[in-house]
Amino acid sequence: MIRALVSSIVLALAIPLAAQQSMPPAPYAYRQLDDPAQEAAAQELMETLRCLTCQSQSIADSDAPMAGDMRHQVRIRIAAGESPGEIRSWLMQRYGDYVSYKPEVSSTTWPLFAIPLLLVLVVGAVLLGRFRRRA
Amino acid sequence: MSWRLWVPLFAFALFVGLAAYQLTQPKDDFVESRMVGEALPYFDLPPAMEGVEGVSNATFADGKPRLLNIWASWCLPCIAEAPHLESLQEQGAEIVGVAIRDRPEDIARFLARHGNPYSRIGRDDLSEVQLAIGSSGVPETFVIDGQGVIRYQHIGDIRADDVPVLLAELEKVR
Numbered sequence: 317m318i319r320a321l322v323s324s325i326v327l328a329l330a331i332p333l334a335a336q337q338s339m340p341p342a343p344y345a346y347r348q349l350d351d352p353a354q355e356a357a358a359q360e361l362m363e364t365l366r367c368l369t370c371q372s373q374s375i376a377d378s379d380a381p382m383a384g385d386m387r388h389q390v391r392i393r394i395a396a397g398e399s400p401g402e403i404r405s406w407l408m409q410r411y412g413d414y415v416s417y418k419p420e421v422s423s424t425t426w427p428l429f430a431i432p433l434l435l436v437l438v439v440g441a442v443l444l445g446r447f448r449r450r451a
Numbered sequence: 452m453s454w455r456l457w458v459p460l461f462a463f464a465l466f467v468g469l470a471a472y473q474l475t476q477p478k479d480d481f482v483e484s485r486m487v488g489e490a491l492p493y494f495d496l497p498p499a500m501e502g503v504e505g506v507s508n509a510t511f512a513d514g515k516p517r518l519l520n521i522w523a524s525w526c527l528p529c530i531a532e533a534p535h536l537e538s539l540q541e542q543g544a545e546i547v548g549v550a551i552r553d554r555p556e557d558i559a560r561f562l563a564r565h566g567n568p569y570s571r572i573g574r575d576d577l578s579e580v581q582l583a584i585g586s587s588g589v590p591e592t593f594v595i596d597g598q599g600v601i602r603y604q605h606i607g608d609i610r611a612d613d614v615p616v617l618l619a620e621l622e623k624v625r
Contacts, residue, residue, distance in 0.1 A: 339552045342577045368482055368587035381552055382587075385578035410585035414482045 344391035345384030351395075358391050361400040364418035365390070365407060374417045481606045484585030484593075491599045492583045496573025499548070500555035506547055506573030514597035516624045518544050518617065520569070521581055523551045524561035526589040528608035533565035535609040540568040542614075544621055548572040549580050551589055592617065596624035 349355040362376035367383040375383040375390070386407075393403050407415045413422070421429055495507040511517060520536065522529045540546055548569035550558055558572065575581060584593065584601060594603035594617065603620040605613060 339554070339576070371480070382578055382581075385552075386582065388577055389579070389582060407582075410484060410486055410582065411482055411587065412485050 339381070341381065341384045342388035344388040346387075347391075349391055349395055354394050355391075357400055358387075358394045361394070361403060362387055362390055364404070364416065366415050366417040368411065368415065482587040483606070484587075484601070484604050486585040486601050487604050489601055491595060491601060494580045494583060496549065496575055496580060499550040499553065499572040499574040500558045503569070504571045506549060506571050508599055510547060510571065511595045511599040512597075515545065516594065516596050516602075516621050517570075518546045518621070519584075519593040519595050520546050520548050520590065521551060521586050521592070522548060522590045523553050524557040525553065526551075529561075529590045530565055532590055532608035532610075533568075535611060535614050536568040537566050539609070539614055539617060542618060544618065545570050549575050551575050551578055551581060594620045594624065 349358060359376065363374050365375045365386065367373045367375050367378040367380055367386070369380045369382045370378050373383070375386045390403055393406075394400070404416075413420075413424075419425070419428075491508040491511055493508055496505050498505040511519070518539065522532075536546055546568050548571065550572055553574065553576075555574075562569075573580070581587075586593075586604075588606070590608050592605040592609060593601050594605075596602050602624045603617075605617060609617065
């Protein structure tokens with residue numbers, strides 16, 4: 317009895333999700349472009365774009381419907397002759413750094429690159445000092 | 452004992468303290484649109500079901516500020532915000548809907564059950580408008596001024612205390 321109740325509740329909760337998934341995906345969400353060079357460019361770009369609804373995957377890795385729609389956008393724009401850089405900046409204009417899955421040095425991210433370098437330098441200086449003293 | 456011996460411990464304590472502080476801070480998962488302040492890009496969506504009109508960017512360029520609500524019948528928080536959209540509409544806001552990845556029959560069923568506050572509903576099967584205006588989920592609500600410029604973004608479902616905020620944002624651009 318309880319099991320039937322629980323399973324019916326779970327099923328009812330799953331209906332909206334099922335509806336979201338039951339729409340056919342965008343035409344170019346899972347279909348590659350016919351031109352291998354264009355498809356390679358699209359694939360490379362998709363790996364540097366972040367899925368907005370799953371957040372820890374690139375759109376190339378995600379099966380979220382919105383990631384599919386983003387792949388569709390990338391592929392039809394590449395097929396129409398837009399450069400990967402143009403498509404990237406079109407998305408960055410809308411979502412900012414968030415949509416980027418490619419580490420880039422900017423006014424906010426430079427410490428991430430500078431701190432390890434600084435630490436290596438400090439360690440190097442300390443080691444150099446010790447070796448000299450011993451010698 | 453040299454004071455230098457304590458330096459690593461202090462550095463460690465500082466790191467632990469910083470990590471503990473960051474862990475207690477609420478996490479902000481919202482991806483804000485950079486399109487606030489920009490004009491709506493060109494789009495032209497077909498009607499989402501029979502008996503309603505479709506939505507294009509030209510819809511918003513007639514001098515009247517409107518709300519643009521991104522939603523879907525499969526979206527659970529959209530059910531929660533339905534009564535608040537209704538109260539926004541009752542208080543004079545015109546709400547234009549964009550249905551994401553949705554079917555006409557599902558939309559009709561949703562509106563019959565939860566009320567229809569929309570003056571128009573466009574059908575966006577490929578999330579094209581969503582991507583073009585920098586929206587990253589459903590539901591989201593944008594305030595569009597009479598010239599078709601995006602003025603404000605509300606992320607997530609509209610709760611009772613968001614209603615006066617959205618009315619004030621609409622009033623601001625009137």
